[in-house]
Amino acid sequence: MEDIEDLLAGGTGGAPPGFRLPLNAVGINPKTIKSKRSSSKQHEFTASNRDSLAPPSLKIPGTQTIYIKTFGCSHNQSDSEYMAGQLTAFGYALTEVPEDADLWLINTCTVKSPSQSAMSTLISRGRSGKKPLVIAGCVPQGSRDLKELEGVSVVGVQQIDRVVEIVEETLKGHEVRLLNRKTLPALDLPKVRKNNFIEILPINVGCLGACTYCKTKHARGHLGSYTVDSLVERVRTVISEGVKEIWLSSEDTGAYGRDIGVNLPILLNAIVKELPSDRSTMLRIGMTNPPxxxxxxxxxxxxxxxxxxxxxxxxxxxxxxxxxxxxxNREYTSGEFRTVVDTLTELVPGMQIATDIICGFPGETDEDFSQTVELIKDYKFAQVHISQFYPRPGTPAAKMKKVQSKIVKQRSRELTCVFEAFAPYTGMEGKEERIWITEIATDGVHLVGHTKGYIQVLVTGPESMLGTSAIARITSVGRWSVFGEVIETLSTAKVEPQAREEKKPPCSSDAITCETCTCSAESCGEEKSGDACNISGSITRQDQGMLGWFMPRRTQGKSKEEKQELVSHWGFIDKALVCGVFVSSLTILVLLISIASRVLLQR
Incomplete structure (x- = not known):
């Protein structure tokens, strides 16, 4: 099997030594090829229509169509978006119809057996369709000798910035591999987001743990963190591009920076300083282990x-x-996990915590399982990801004595029943919540928004509401989400319902203390406090006009309409008063001149 470096260095038709592909700016819009087949024949694929196509190797590089399939976590999704961005920057088109593609790029996950089985099925389907295949992600990186990977090209998790080269060589008929670890891929590579409003930002790769069941460590390796400056710069860039949610992604967010002398709080504080004060862009912190x-x-x-x-x-x-x-080998106790949950719940109003459970880990007894059930019952988490234990090849847990399969399944069902009996959103009906709308629901009818606690709120409205923030009244609650109606689409200057309900009187010199003012203490009692607070409809001394300064009590006991009428009336009087003062002054001046003239004449 040839390595891509050898092919590019001296193979016929390859690129010259030192050749690097052009990398355009982030945010390129991909060319997407839509299927010309009718919907009834969208997935029809036969040898005859395949053979009628020109061989990909005879086409000009960068003119072919690529199908990308992603399995696994948000970090994998981000990797796929970066690879899609580089391919489209070089001229390749993307398609969501596998049969229309000249090459399939499959980004894989090794966490669980089902996802790897789905990968194997897709590879077999591609082979049957004579499709050139490039396999990326954690499976080839962690299990490079896997039988399913024979005869296909593979790219490692830290080599995604070389995807264009690998695709080119694969389309020429070469089988190439690029798995050696190197420096972290740059964050400013071209990127095509699956959701234009959501940026998945990897803050580090790998982890510091050594869990006995985990295969991901074999693929992602030891902890490698991006610098604070590079991440902050990326945040600035994506905000300028109109992103409304930034997801910090990692195999373990909590371990960030320990390899470069910083930590997670330092990064988080640097990032929040860059977020718009109007709350138009929100930050979501990714998964973190307790230790x-x-x-x-x-x-x-x-x-x-x-x-x-x-x-x-x-x-x-x-x-x-x-x-x-x-x-x-999780390196914490259940008591320490409880400390994390209790502390965050106490210190953060509306805190929502999701967790994971593995049922049937080797050696798990009935008593062990009952302690898990008790933990879940104690906290009644709104989100619990429950999975059965899957032995991953090459991990220590794969060699441990397994719990009987029927017991594992029974425990999984029991815990699922306990969890699904919770009603975490009861009591939200009728409440008004600010939500951030970023997605279309899978039913194709609703839009998906999230509260500050990241509770999913389904609302109806035009797609133009995507990327906006709104006030929604909760109309009903379900087990997994709540339903609401939008009562106000927020501009950047609007505030939440709670603040609107607590509106206080405008500042003035008549205010007893600054605590009753809506503006700051610095402007409290100043003559222009009404302007400082920007409160429409308020009547201040400055609004009363010139005469108002001499008659401050004239509006007391009057209604708002009467005050406005008086203000309008005083505006006319002010003009007459100014005119009268001017005429009087002129008359006095003429009289003084006349008297002075007579005195001079008498002398």
């Missing part, structure tokens, strides 16, 4: 209270039993 946030709980809580940060955190516990956690 690495225990020492920073108060600092992280302070960030979560920031108006532009969702009060939501994904903290996997995996088991409520300390003996199972020890066997997993």
């Amino acid at each position: 690495f946030i225990l020492e920073h709980l108060k600092k992280i809580a302070a960030v979560l209270r920031h108006p532009c940060v969702y009060t939501f955190l994904h903290v996997p516990v995996q088991s409520g039993s300390d003996s199972v956690l020890t066997a997993m």
Whole structure:
């Protein structure tokens, strides 16, 4: 099997040594090829119509069509968006119809057996259709000798910036591999977002853990963090491009920076300084394991209270039993997990925490499982991701004595029933919540918004509402989300319902204390306090006109309409008064001149 470096260095038709592909600016719009087939024949693919196409190797590089399929986490999704951006920057078109593509790029996940099985099925389908295949992601990086990867090109998780070269060589008929680790891919590579309003921002790769069941560590490796400056610069860029949600993504967000001498709170505080004060762009902190946030709980809580940060955190516990956690090598106890949840819930109003559970880990007893059930019942989490244990090849847990399959399934069903019996959103009916709308629901009817606690709110409205913020009244609640109606689309200057209900009187010199003013203490009592507070409809001494300064009590006891009428009337009197003063002054001046003239004549 040839390596891509050898092909590019001396192979016929390859690029000359040192050749690097052009990298355009971030945010390029991809060319998307729509299928010309009717919907009834959209997935029809036969040898005859395939053979009628010109061989990809005879086409000009950069003119072919690529199908990209992504499995796994948000980090994988971000990698796919970067690869799509580079391909479109070089001229390739993207399609969502596999049969229309000249090459398939499959970005894989190795966390669970089902996702890897789905990858294998898709590879077999591609082989049957004679499609050139490039396999990316954690599976080839962590299991490079896998049988399913024979005869296809592969690219590692830290080589995504070389995807154009690999695609070119694969279309020429070469089988290439690029798996050696190198420096982190740049954050300013061209990118095509799946959702234009959501930026998935990887802050580091790999982790510091050594969980006995985890295959991802084999693929993503040891912790490697991006610098604070590079991440802040990326945040500035995506905000300028109109992104409304920034998701910090990582295999373990809490471990960020420990390899470069910084930590997560330092990064978070640097990022929130860049978020618009009008709350038009929100930040979502990614998954973090308990060990690495225990020492920073108060600092992280302070960030979560920031108006532009969702009060939501994904903290996997995996088991409520300390003996199972020890066997997993999770490096924390169930008590320490409870400390994380209790502290954040106490310090952050409206805090929402999601967690993960693995049922049937090797050696798990009935007592161990009952402790897990008790933990979930104690906190009644709104989101719990429950999975059965899947032994991953090459991990220590794969060699441990397994729990019987029927017991694993029974425990998974039991915990699922406990979890689904919760009603976490009861009591929200009738409340008004600010939501940020970024997606279209899978039913194709509703738009998806999220509250500050990242509770999903389904509303109806035009697609033009995507990327906006609104006030929604909750009309009904379900198990997984709530339904609402939009009562106000917010401009950047609007405030939330609570603030509108607590509107206080305008500042004036008549105010007793600054605590009753809507403006700041600095402007309280000043003559122009009405302008400083920008309160429409308020009547201040400045609004009363010139005569108002001499008759401040004239409006007392009057209604708002009467005050406005008086103000209008005084405006006319003011003009007459000024005119009268001018005429009087002129008359006095003439008289003085006349008297002075007579005195001089008498002399």
